[in-house]
Amino acid sequence: MPWPLQGAKKVQEAVNEPQRTTIYLLHDVIKDRVSKGVGFRLRVPSLRINQGEQIALIGESGSGKSTLLDMLAFVLQPSSAGAFRFRTGEDGNPVDVVDCWLHARQNRLGDLRKRHIGYVMQTGGLLPFLSVRDNIGLSRNVLGMKRDGTVEHLAEMMGIAGHLKKLPADLSTGERQRVAIGRALAHRPAIVIADEPTASLDPFAAEKVMSLFLSVAQEFNSTVILASHAWRNVKELGLRRLFHRTTRSKDSKLTETVISG
């Protein structure tokens, strides 16, 4: 398998390269959740993500990975934040995400997400009534982008070129995940956020899909933020790992996870 090794090498170079634009800048971002009398708190004292980075967030399920990803994708409002800025491109001014949430400017966040972010969900999240081609092309379609063969190119790279006319129901789970990855990348977003994209796959397929994902993201120059509970699979891919620590209060009423990097 030449792909993942090649990809890993490139990633290593990218991380070492200086003077990268900072895309995300977070300070003291907190999200509180209460469920069945037990409180969960996710705290991010400090997090900086630069353009082109490939970042892995490793941890057991329930450790708050999805919560952080959802906040980074602007689909979850932080409970409080010292700073939460988002910037794309070198000339763009940073957007104050907290401000947008506080002033109910969700359409602004929606526009940012639409243009700059691709999201891969744990299980597909494909629209059952659209063909594979239309599912991949959905984000391009929303943005009104022209058909330039990107969808077909992606399908080719993801090994699903033969399924373009099929509906998601006719695909295997692994194939559906590839379609989902294709959709997240089709509009060439600056950032791709993937929440356990291979969790529903068997280990062999998972490895293959993960390496495909990272190498295609690499080719599309997308920053990757990836959550996974299996470090073993991503260790050799050379991603930057975020640190996290989970503590539980003595009465078990509060679980706090601190993520930084």
Add this chain to the structure above:
Amino acid sequence: MIAYKFKILRLATRDYLHEWPMSVCFVLGLAAVLGPMLVLFGLKFGIVGAMTDRLIEDPANREIRPVGSGRFEQEWLDSVRRKPDVVFLVPRTRSIAATIDLISAKVSRIVPVELIASGQGDPLLEAGAPLPEGFDHVVLSRSSANKLAVSAGDVLDGSLARRFQGELERVHLPLTVVAIAPEGAFGRDGAFVSVRLLEALEDFRDGRAVPELDWSGQPADGRRSYPGFRLYARSIHDVAGLRNAFAAIGVEVHTRAAQIETVQRMDRNLTAIYWAIAAIGLVGFSLSLGASLWANVERKRKQLSILRLVGFRTRDIIWFPMVQSLFTAMLGWALAVGIYYATALVINSMMSDQLEAGQQVCRLLQIHYMIALGLTCSAAVIAAGLAGTRSARIEPSEGLREI
């Protein structure tokens, strides 16, 4: 922006078609409630409509005549005729004097007939048919026309007798049949004639002279008064009012006000019952439609979240369930109208032998279909709008994590 909205509509349509078994269920569910409601309303409208039509159409229901005989002067009758709720009024002469013996050339027998005062706008006669005018025109009732074997255009010989100055005297006058009255206008042997002819016949029998017909006798004495009149109210709703007005000035009249009131009360009660049923049906219909559409939006929450994730605006996402609800509303309505048509056809053909031509027991007007469509679409839009707004309000991440 329009292209963008159009994308949502297209996606909603594709989803609706893709999920056709589900869509069919929603449409059937809607039609199952709306169809019977249309039939129910059609029956109410048809039956009550036919009943009211019959009431209004039968002029006998609008007739008012004085009980016994009185003394009514021409001026007073004229003032009554001018009332807005009176459409027809002619004076009557004494009924004992209002007969004549008729002989036709075709039948060798004398047919005595009652004479009925008539004139312009007589509700018992066909509108537009020739009227009995002057001293030589008659409109025969069906039964007298049959007995005399005559039709319009034939000429009859009318004769009457009096005992004057001790001698029996009989006069003859030619009468042209200008028309035959409709069935039911007058049940016995009778003839509609002008008031002037009736006055002449009464004068002759009273021994007075009728110069117009060269009948000799004593000269007329003073003002004429009439023992009665034929009056028709403008509508059945005016009958009771006129009766009360006559009673107030001491004129007792015979009307069908009691029967009219019975039918009107029945109409009101029936209408109330129908509306009660319709209201319950409408509430049930709105709830069932709302519930199924709401359930549909709940079911679609994950898809709606995905659409938001790929960048559709929250506000526009509501169009997705809205369009689908409108599809359901319109298809369900169309199916319900189909159900109604089939049912109405069966009901009407079952009852056809008891109905007059063109009459229908189950009947709806165009506007009723439109009202049904409007109500259905409004209910659909409201239900989908509320449910859609609710699902748009939850954070997209919540919808995404649902399995």
